[in-house]
Amino acid sequence: MKKPAGSAGFSFKGVMANMEIDQLEEVLDLGTLLGRRQAFALVAGRCSAADADCLRTIRGKKLYRKYGITWEEFCRKYAGISRTVADQLIRQLDEFGPGFFHLASLTRLTAETYRLIASSVKESGVECGGEVIPFAPENAPKLAAAVQELRMRAEAQAKPAAQAAPDLAQRVRRTQKGLEAAIAQLETVSTEDLNLIQRQALRAAIERGLRQLERLTQVVPR
Secondary structure, eight states: OOOOOTTTTTOOHHHHHHHEEEEEIIIIIIIIHHHHHHHHHHHSOOOOOOHHHHHHHHTTTGGGGGGGOOHHHHHHIIISOOOHHHHHHHHHHHHHHHHHHHHHHOOOOOOOHHHGGGGGGOEEEEETTTTTEEGGGGGGGHHHHHHHHHHHHHHHHHHHHHHHHHHHHOOOOEEEEEHHHHHHHHHHHTSOOOHHHHHHHHHHHHHHHHHHHHHHHSSSSS
16 A cells, blocks of 8 residues: 655654653653554554654644754654654644545545545545545555546536636736727827817726726726
């Protein structure tokens, strides 16, 4: 099974190998960590959501300070990963939740792909084709196929919106040019030898246009 992107093979199983149990209790004060020992053994070298959650707890509560070290030193010495990787794992947990780690442990997955399919990732598995495929090693091929199918669907749905953006930009440019042309035409006509009725009609048109433009300035956000 493949490792999640950026995991660097991290597991708190390695942390426990480097620290005595009494050190964990005294220094990190993480009874929860000890209670998860079985879960850590199951991930066998991959970063699980539980691992990322423990990293988040240690960093958030600054438990590493009890050992007289910095967060960066804790990551390097006891977690066996860099601070950059640890912070990335915590960001992924904050943004995506446990589902990202469950899925990434079973199939190749990037953060960009997960954002596209996140709405189909449930607590117990991935929903695709009217069924929920459970997170389980034996379902890895089906999960990989589901991720690919969901990603292709999401990208196909995003294309019309991406294509509409240039069209809208072109319409804005055409509108701008049309307005500038109309103003230039008004300036030209205003210099002509107009009679009273023509001058009044032109002035009324300009004043009406100014009122409409003033209203539009209130509608269009800055």
